[in-house]
Amino acid sequence: MFENFQAMTVTETGDRLLVELTRPEVRNAIDDQMVEELHAVCAYLEREPKILIVTGCQINGKGIFVSGADISQLRERRREDALRGINNTIFHRISQLPSPVIAAVDGYALGGGLELALAADFRIATPGAKFGQPEANLGIIAAAGGLWRLKALVGEAIAKEILLAGRVLDGNQAHDVHLVTELASPGELLDTAHALADRIAALDPLAVRISKQVMAMPAAAHPAVDNIAQAILFESDAKFDRMQAFLDRKKK
Template identity: 75%
Template sequence: MTMTVTTATEFTSLIFEETEDRVTVRLNRPEVRNAIDDTMVAELHEVCARLENDPKILIITGCEAGGKGIFVSGADIGQLRERRRDDALRGINNTVFNRIAELPSPVIAAVDGFALGGGLELALAADFRVATERAKFGQPETGLGIIAAAGGLWRLRKLVGEALAKEILLAGRILDGAEARDASLVNEIHAPEELLDGAQAFADRIAKQDPLAVRISKAVMAMPESAHPAVDNIAQAVLFESDAKFDRMQAFLDRKKNR
């Protein structure tokens, strides 16, 4: 697959690549192990704005420094130390991670190296996670006198269960890639040199589905239990009238008839 670099906007903390059906964002602050700062947050908001207007699959990955992979080592502690009550109430990271989680099309996090603190919370905001065995997942916030307030306290529990989530959040446990896969935090494990190809192959599988059916499925799955089954029926009614439904079902019937 040929990747076309988009240069309409000059990002300083991200490398942005776009094709017809997907966007790949590489976090690119290797000098600080991809610590999340205000600039990165602003640029991730800009990526979200593009994908809300023109929905595509999003792959978020890190970079490499000194032969080691880096996803996100956490928030920029220098900036975080100076934040006060009003900054917390603004939900700086929470807002952008929620925006990523609510993008119309699926999001894949490709994780190598550290995914700690805000890095794990960013990965948790994705729909899928692929990783290397050397990846490190953790929430060290309580050791810094704060909480994992950008999704870690609830998204992590939903994925790995309360007992393991408490061990990570309250006792500082860090999972490697294999442990994260066994805990259902990670979908697939790849060698470091094959990680991005693995994420692209995962995106290929999503891209083979009907994009509208995928988008509606993601949106309906995110709705509260009380909305079902009525919302399912309404969503299905929309899809039952789509051209893709008729074309894809006819193609299925044709293949079955020609076997």
């Protein structure tokens, strides 16, 4: 179903989907076509939950994640477009996917690129990655999640440096402030992302899915929602099988 995509290539294996963004001529700028194709990926993963890895491509031997929104399209958007939340909607949808999402970042992750990475559950980056939100320089705000997801991850002080003063973090700095989960060299970036996906896949998929959903709920929902979620898992076959396997291993 992904054969006719123009802005990305999609590779599916048993427990995961790898999405490689492929608009090198514009440094993977997010346009309407890319948004449409990301929605198609989300629709599939909502029906068939799998781990999602999102990464960029190589341009003249250098990595690029997403340089931002396509300014030629963004320049023409008006009030009604903003109220539709074109990028906001797709990033929120990605963040709400049933299974975990991993962003593997090399090169620029600016503007919408950083907001796409922020929508993931995990961010793996190279030391040479560049993270920033330059929207204020263009007369707009980081309205697709950057204003609040960034603050939640790195704290208000660092978020203000990025959002209000144009600071750009490299991979090492992003790792220091917990924006990035793990660092990897460019040649090992995808292997590191797949290794993380392997660790996730080794767990019970239903327990992972429910944990992700419950974590996203407001504080007022706890602890009642935790009890309800646990009640569901206490009746699952995987719970009995995995616990019995654990007990059997202890006997050896």
